[in-house]
Every structure is written in structure tokens, then in C-alpha cells.
Amino acid sequence: MFQQLGVIGCGLMGGSFALAMKKAGLVKRVVGYSKSPSTTKQAKKLGVIDVAAESALLAVSGSDIVLIAVPVSATESTLKAIRHLVNPGVLFMDVGSTKCDVIEAARRALGERAASFVPCHPIAGKESGGVQHADATLYEGRQVILTPQPFTNPQLVQLATDVWSALGTTVLKMRPHNHDAAFAAVSHLPHLLAFAYFQAIAEQPAARDYLSLAGPGFRDFTRIAAGEPSVWRDILLANKHEVLAQSKRFRTMLDQLEALIETGDAAALEAALRPIAEGRAAWNLPSLPAVPPGRPAAK
Amino acid sequence: MFQQLGVIGCGLMGGSFALAMKKAGLVKRVVGYSKSPSTTKQAKKLGVIDVAAESALLAVSGSDIVLIAVPVSATESTLKAIRHLVNPGVLFMDVGSTKCDVIEAARRALGERAASFVPCHPIAGKESGGVQHADATLYEGRQVILTPQPFTNPQLVQLATDVWSALGTTVLKMRPHNHDAAFAAVSHLPHLLAFAYFQAIAEQPAARDYLSLAGPGFRDFTRIAAGEPSVWRDILLANKHEVLAQSKRFRTMLDQLEALIETGDAAALEAALRPIAEGRAAWNLPSLPAVPPGRPAAK
Incomplete structure (x- = not known):
């Protein structure tokens, strides 16, 4: 049982984590911060967080577990803003879809304090982002990849594993490079191809007619081309060598x-x-048995 | 009301048409033929057809409406086999996904008798083919493209329009070239890309690990890569200039x-x-109001 969860970035991923932690009875209080004050306000209003913090540092203050759920390109600046409170014994995690760049950002921003940061990638999401879509069950039955480094505090790696397991996920450990190579293959490249394909159709003179004739195959093939541009900009750039x-x-x-x-x-x-x-x-689709929150997940 | 429907190719498309025609009360009797005798037998057993014919010609004999539902590459040989019974006043239709090649095949096989052949492409299907998946509602609420030629009997074009409309579809007319260009864009190319993408992943040494990490985006993006190889071989070759x-x-x-x-x-x-x-x-996805069979479809 944690005393206080600090969430930096109260969007779909951060908000869902807060709701899941509460639902599982794993945390007493959630303090949240988002770059956009209206998001923080909405998260408070929706009951996703209990207290709205006015800065990332204030969301960390007094927390014994912190989730950083910002676009991967904002990881470094976020960690810099909170570095003075990144203390041993407090678990810091992220939810980024790329891991090599996040680990580099953590090293640069935190130096030795990076030992408290456990890089995480929960394989979960929805087409529609934003705190209004936050969902206590978003992570249930899904996989979470941890990419700890030799310098990562092993006790915090174990704690991160226990937390995610208690939320009904299956936890895997991978090397960051292997993680980024695998997700370039099965996630990042398909997004790039779907973006390129949809636009190649949409910019043709007869696009309107073509799109009116498209069927379920087209619908499914292009679904991921509706992904959030700022998120995919970051992922494609952060993992560009593997994607290319x-x-x-x-x-x-x-x-x-x-x-x-x-x-x-x-x-x-x-x-x-x-x-x-x-x-x-x-x-x-790897289907994992949904585990009741609060119990250890099946391996 | 037709006296007898002849179905050549009692698979998913042909079988579903037979069931839909019966359900709509548009035909008294269905005679079916498939290249594989076991398919014809199964179609009879499942009640998809009333009479199993021993040849394509025998399925046409006595029919006042004929559906040819064979792979597009088999269109010409099928039409040659039945050409002596392709008479004015009998409606002949196909269900091929490409139209320029089918029309050329009809001209070569039928000569002047091609006037009785109305080229059709119903935009419907399922991942699983075969008569065992035939479904009386497969075409309901879907679009059907007709690509009649100047030499096509206009009364039969009208009759084909009425039949498909009565089955709850929306009927569109297009020029064959425009049809093939449009479907290269929204259907054939996505299939080719999904085939190439899935194989590019599957042949990598780490494929097993990668595939175990793939999520719903991958699932939807690659769904069409499970398409029937013989069908897609024909389509990609028949429409190769547009696809390339x-x-x-x-x-x-x-x-x-x-x-x-x-x-x-x-x-x-x-x-x-x-x-x-x-x-x-x-x-x-263009969603068409499902129309009760037997009534004209909304435009």
C-alpha cells in the first residue's frame, strides 16, 4: 500500500494508472499534474486524481510512487524539473513506447539518481486519448515490458513488477535495444505504413470516390493511421534507426x-x-487471462 | 420471381447468393455446380442448392438467372463451357473483384452473346471462404458495382439492378477501368502491403518473440494478410497495372x-x-441502411 501516487501527465495512460491503483486499493491518495491546467482540473473533477498539483515537482513531493506519462520527447525536461526529489526508495516509472531514448534522457537528467527510475512500457492504449477516456481496466490482461539497467535499483525493479502484476498485467523484462527493435517491427512500422498508405490514397484526385467504396479491409488496415500525431512524431523519431x-x-x-x-x-x-x-x-493476439486486481498475475 | 437459379461455383459468394435469393423469395429452385464434386455435394447437403449439377452447362440448362462465382482467372474457361446456353433473355452475372479482365474474358468466350453477361462486383466477403460459411445476409446493406458495356443488354442490366436491390444492396454503376483503379487503391494494394509486411516480420530470426509482443494495432493491420492466396493471386495479376x-x-x-x-x-x-x-x-465505413429483402433499396 502506497501513501501517495504522483502522476505527471494526467492523460489516458496516466489517468488509467491512477484509477487502476485506486481500484486495486494500492494507494491512499493521488496527486496529479499536467502541463495543461485544464487537463489537471478535469482529472480532479472526474475523480481520477484527488489533488491537483501546480507543478511536476509538487506532484512528486510527498509521493512514494511516481508515474511519468508524458510524450517521450518530454521525458528529459520532466525528469530535470523533478530531479531534486528523485530520491532512493521512491519508485519512478514511465509508460513510453520507446525505451533507449527514455533511458538516455533519464541518465542525462538524473545522473546517479537514475537508479530510482524503472523504465516501463505497458502494451495498452486506445484510439481516443485524453483523461476523459481514462479507464481503471485499461491495463488488465495486458503485457508490461520493463527495461531495467545495470544501475537500476533492483528493489525498485521488483516493486515495479509487483505493482504492475497487482494491476492484472503480465510483466516481461527486456533489454531496451531488443524492446525498441521488437516494437519497431510490430507497432511503429505498421503505423508509418498506415500513415503513408492513407495519405497516398487521400491526396489523389479521385480520393473521395475511392474512399466511398472502401470496405472493412480498408477500415482495419488504416485504423492506426488515426493515431495521435504528436505521439507518433515522437515515437518515429525516437526509434528512427530501428523503424527505418x-x-x-x-x-x-x-x-x-x-x-x-x-x-x-x-x-x-x-x-x-x-x-x-x-x-x-x-x-x-497474445491473450492473457484477466487477473483480479490485488492478486499476483499468472506468469 | 425466377424459375431457376444456376450457380457455378458454390463457395461463399455463390452459396450466399443462392441463400439470399431463396430468403427473398425470388427463386423457385437453385441448381448448383462446383469444380470440386465434394463442394457441390456439401452445398446440396446444407440446403444451399436444391439440385447438384454434374457440369457447368447442366447448371445453366433451364435457368433464367445464372451466377458465376469462380476465381476471376477461371471466368473465361467457365464461360466457354456454357457458351451454347448463353441465350438472350437469360441474366448472367459474375462476382469478380476485377472487371476489365472479366469483360475481356466474356468477349473472347462469348462473342456477341456477351450481351447477356452483366459484370458485377458485390463488395462483401468474409475471411473464411467455402460453402460452409455461406450466409443469406452476406450482401445485405452492402454495395454492388455493375460495369455494363455499351453492348450489354440494357434490360438485363436493369434486371440485375433489381435483383441486387431486392437483396438489400445499394447498386452503383461504374466504368470497368474506374472500378479497377478504385479497388486497386482501396482494396488490392492494402492486401499486397499487408502480405509483404507480415512476411517481412515473419521471416526475421526474432519473429517468434516479435509476434508474441504484437498488439491490437498489428492484429487489425495484418488481418487481410490471411486472405485466400488463390483469390489474391488472381486479383493482383488481373489488375496488376493499377496495383503497381x-x-x-x-x-x-x-x-x-x-x-x-x-x-x-x-x-x-x-x-x-x-x-x-x-x-x-x-x-x-460507408454504412448503408439494411433494407428488408424484397423491397427496393434506398439510393
Whole structure:
């Protein structure tokens, strides 16, 4: 049981964490701060936080657990603003979708105090951001990746693991580079491709007609092209080397399929498509049993 | 009210049409033929067809309406097999996803008799094909594109319009070239990209780990990569010029976004992503009011 949770960034991710912690009975009081005063005010009004702080530092003051849920590009400035209160024994976590850059930011901003910072990436979200969509069950049954460093306080890594497990998530540990490579492959590149594809259609003279004929396949393929631009700007830039490397692999495969189409080799094209279709049909969203909050999650 | 519907190809599309026609009370009797005798047998067993024919020609014999629901590459050989019974006054339709190639096939196979053939593309389907998934409501509330030619019998075009309308669809007429260009953009290219993307991930050494971390965005983005390989082989080859032209546009847009990522221009990248995200958020699947079968569809 924590005495006080400090949330910096009371949006979907931070607000949902606050609600989940309260629902699980893991915290007495939540103090929140957002860059936009109207967000902090709304979070208070919605009961997501108990106390609205006027600065990030004031949200940290008196907290024994702190969640930083800001766009990844704001991580460094946020940590700099609170560094004087980043003390041993207080658990600091983030929710960023990229980890190498966040760890570098923590090192630069905190120096030795970075030992109290446990880098986290909960694999959860919604199309619609903002505190008004905060949801106590957002993290239930999902995965959370921790990317601790050799200098990270192991007791705080264990504490972070226990907290996320108690919220009904499955906790995995990865090296930051492996994390960023994996998410470039399965998340960041698809977003880039969906953005590029939607715009390539939308800027054509006949776009209006085309879009009126699009069906469920188009709807699902482009759903992620509605992602929040500031969030995806940050992710694509923070993880650019991995994203561009994955894009190169994708282009090579596209070249190969297009070559088969170009030459009209029906048998070879079908032979290329069949294992893909079978592979995708065999894949399922990793579904994790929802665990009642307050109990340890199944491994 | 038709006396007899002949269905050539008793799979998902053909079987669903048969069920829908019966449900709407538009036909007395359905005679079906599939290349695979086991499919024809199963269609009979499931009540999708009333009589199993032993050849395409026998399915046409005595029919006053005929649906050809075979892979587009089999259209020409199918029409050749039945050409002696392609008589004026009998409505012949297909359900192919490409239209220029189907029309060429009809001209070659039927000559002047092609007047009785009304090229159709109902925008409907399911991930799972086969007669066992045939569904009387598959077409309800969906769009059907007709691409009649100057030589097509206008009375049969009207009859085809009435039939599809009575099944609860909205009927649109387009030129075949415009149809193929539009569907290359909103359907065929996304399939090609999803195939290429899924395989580019699946063939990496760490694929198993990556796929275990993939989330709902990945699931939706790659859903269409499970499409039936023989169907997509045919579509991608039949419409290759349009598909490759659309792919080129896509690559140009991907180049532009990657250049912004490469140079790290955060403001320009966000400025590029914002209208895309807003455009996609504003787009909705054209939803057509479901019309009770038997009544004309709303325009």
C-alpha cells in the first residue's frame, strides 16, 4: 500500500494508472499534474486524481510512487524539473513506447539518481486519448515490458513488477535495444505504413470516390493511421534507426512480391502468398487471462 | 420471381447468393455446380442448392438467372463451357473483384452473346471462404458495382439492378477501368502491403518473440494478410497495372515521411501526420441502411 501516487501527465495512460491503483486499493491518495491546467482540473473533477498539483515537482513531493506519462520527447525536461526529489526508495516509472531514448534522457537528467527510475512500457492504449477516456481496466490482461539497467535499483525493479502484476498485467523484462527493435517491427512500422498508405490514397484526385467504396479491409488496415500525431512524431523519431531498418526489410519483401506480379508468374505468386496467409491465420493476439486486481498475475 | 437459379461455383459468394435469393423469395429452385464434386455435394447437403449439377452447362440448362462465382482467372474457361446456353433473355452475372479482365474474358468466350453477361462486383466477403460459411445476409446493406458495356443488354442490366436491390444492396454503376483503379487503391494494394509486411516480420530470426509482443494495432493491420492466396493471386495479376501504379504512389509517400524521420524534423513530421490522422478519423465505413429483402433499396 502506497501513501501517495504522483502522476505527471494526467492523460489516458496516466489517468488509467491512477484509477487502476485506486481500484486495486494500492494507494491512499493521488496527486496529479499536467502541463495543461485544464487537463489537471478535469482529472480532479472526474475523480481520477484527488489533488491537483501546480507543478511536476509538487506532484512528486510527498509521493512514494511516481508515474511519468508524458510524450517521450518530454521525458528529459520532466525528469530535470523533478530531479531534486528523485530520491532512493521512491519508485519512478514511465509508460513510453520507446525505451533507449527514455533511458538516455533519464541518465542525462538524473545522473546517479537514475537508479530510482524503472523504465516501463505497458502494451495498452486506445484510439481516443485524453483523461476523459481514462479507464481503471485499461491495463488488465495486458503485457508490461520493463527495461531495467545495470544501475537500476533492483528493489525498485521488483516493486515495479509487483505493482504492475497487482494491476492484472503480465510483466516481461527486456533489454531496451531488443524492446525498441521488437516494437519497431510490430507497432511503429505498421503505423508509418498506415500513415503513408492513407495519405497516398487521400491526396489523389479521385480520393473521395475511392474512399466511398472502401470496405472493412480498408477500415482495419488504416485504423492506426488515426493515431495521435504528436505521439507518433515522437515515437518515429525516437526509434528512427530501428523503424527505418524495418521499413527496408518491408520494402525488400514488397519488391519481391511485385516482381512476381510484374512477370505474371501465377504459380510463384501463389506459392509466395500461401505461407503468408497461413502464418497470419495461425497468429493470434497474445491473450492473457484477466487477473483480479490485488492478486499476483499468472506468469 | 425466377424459375431457376444456376450457380457455378458454390463457395461463399455463390452459396450466399443462392441463400439470399431463396430468403427473398425470388427463386423457385437453385441448381448448383462446383469444380470440386465434394463442394457441390456439401452445398446440396446444407440446403444451399436444391439440385447438384454434374457440369457447368447442366447448371445453366433451364435457368433464367445464372451466377458465376469462380476465381476471376477461371471466368473465361467457365464461360466457354456454357457458351451454347448463353441465350438472350437469360441474366448472367459474375462476382469478380476485377472487371476489365472479366469483360475481356466474356468477349473472347462469348462473342456477341456477351450481351447477356452483366459484370458485377458485390463488395462483401468474409475471411473464411467455402460453402460452409455461406450466409443469406452476406450482401445485405452492402454495395454492388455493375460495369455494363455499351453492348450489354440494357434490360438485363436493369434486371440485375433489381435483383441486387431486392437483396438489400445499394447498386452503383461504374466504368470497368474506374472500378479497377478504385479497388486497386482501396482494396488490392492494402492486401499486397499487408502480405509483404507480415512476411517481412515473419521471416526475421526474432519473429517468434516479435509476434508474441504484437498488439491490437498489428492484429487489425495484418488481418487481410490471411486472405485466400488463390483469390489474391488472381486479383493482383488481373489488375496488376493499377496495383503497381498505386504501389508507386504509396512508395513516394513513404519516401517523403521517411525523409522527415531521417532528418529528424519533428515539426515537419507532425505537420505531415496531423492531416492524415484527422482524415482517417473523419472517414467512416460507408454504412448503408439494411433494407428488408424484397423491397427496393434506398439510393
